[in-house]
Amino acid sequence: MNATSKKIIKLSASYLVGIGALVFVLTPLFVLATVSLQDPSGSLNPLALPDTYHWHNYVDAIKTGNLVHYFGNSLTVLVMTTSVTLLASMLAGYALRHGKAWKADWIFLFFLLGLILPGFAGTIQSFLVLRELSLLNTHAGLAIIQISGGLALPIFLYLQFFRTVPLEIEEAAVIDGCSSFRLFWTVVFPITLPVTSTCFIIIALNSWNDFFNPLVYLPSPDMRTLPTGLMAFRMQYQTDWQQLFAASVMIAFPITLLYVFVQRFIIKGIVGGAVKG
Known part of the structure; x- marks a missing residue:
């Protein structure tokens, strides 16, 4: 041959x-x-x-499942979760990049525990804390849970990305009289688009598709998000499968469309810290 x-x-x-x-x-x-x-x-x-x-299955699903209201709830949680997680993880990754070596390594290892420990390990403690803070059954409380559970991976990706950025770029900006705030937002932030897009889609997917946390921390039907809102199609003795599947298609469509627009940045962001250069 x-x-x-x-x-x-x-x-x-x-x-x-x-x-x-x-x-x-x-x-x-x-x-x-x-x-x-x-x-x-x-x-x-x-x-x-x-x-x-x-096609009327889709119209019936919107009415039966109250999907418009649940869509607003999911979008509210998504905006709070993604904005705070992206900002916090970006600043943390940048700070760890410029921190003292041994201190930064120990803090980074602490964040990596978030990738090892299961997300439901502290459910009871988190439930009690939110109840004491009067944040139980609120979208802000759910966003706090999602933010705390979703910081580890974005921090890891940002740190690896910042390690590939030559320090000479920042040093040149400082010599030109650039302040720390202006240095970060005008020099460092614009070059983080690939990793930011990657982190955004990961955080958004996790928040949009989250079923366990809204089920635990949002007991009120009016506060439900889209994944938990699908329970409206399950009755005591039967399930309306056609409307349930129609609702699932509509729930998956926005996040799929978002992925299509940013997918070209995702691979760049994931492998951005793999090679020094």
């Missing part, structure tokens, strides 16, 4: 693996879309296209 044949076999195998992975990823999306358009009064067939597309 010559070199050309081996190359063709390897290329064919790569395509087959890629096609298999694509089918594996798209099959759940196909089931989600088809079930959401099937007749609510008919039999449920996840792998069959409906004879008639029942």
Whole structure:
């Protein structure tokens, strides 16, 4: 077997693996879309296209599930969580980059515990603290929980990114009379776009799809976010699968659209700290 044949076999195998992975990823999306358009009064067939597309399932899902109200709740929590987490992790990563070596390393290891410990480990303690602070059953309280649980990875990514930025750039700005505040926001911040986009989509995905924390810390139905709002389609003896799947499609659409717009920055941000240069 010559070199050309081996190359063709390897290329064919790569395509087959890629096609298999694509089918594996798209099959759940196909089931989600088809079930959401099937007749609510008919039999449920996840792998069959409906004879008639029942688009009214989406309208009914919005009304039944009160999705507009829950969308506002999710968006409120998302804005608070992403803005505070991005700002705090960016400043922490920059401070750790310029801190004394041994102190910065120990503090960084403390933050890394957030990647090791499970997020639900301190649920009882967090619940009691929020109750004492009158933040239980509030969007601000939920945002605090999501921020505290989501700082570790963004800090890690920012720190690795700042380590690749030559110190000469900042030193030149200081020599030109740039203050510390202006140095960070006009020199350092603009070059963090790739890692900021990566952190933003990670934080936004975690906040938007969070089910456990809203279920625990937002007991009131009026305060629910979209993932917990899906429980409205589950009744005591039956589940309206068509409306449930239609609601799931609408919930997944905004965050998927966001990912499409920023996905070109994600790989750059993740590997931004892998190579010094």
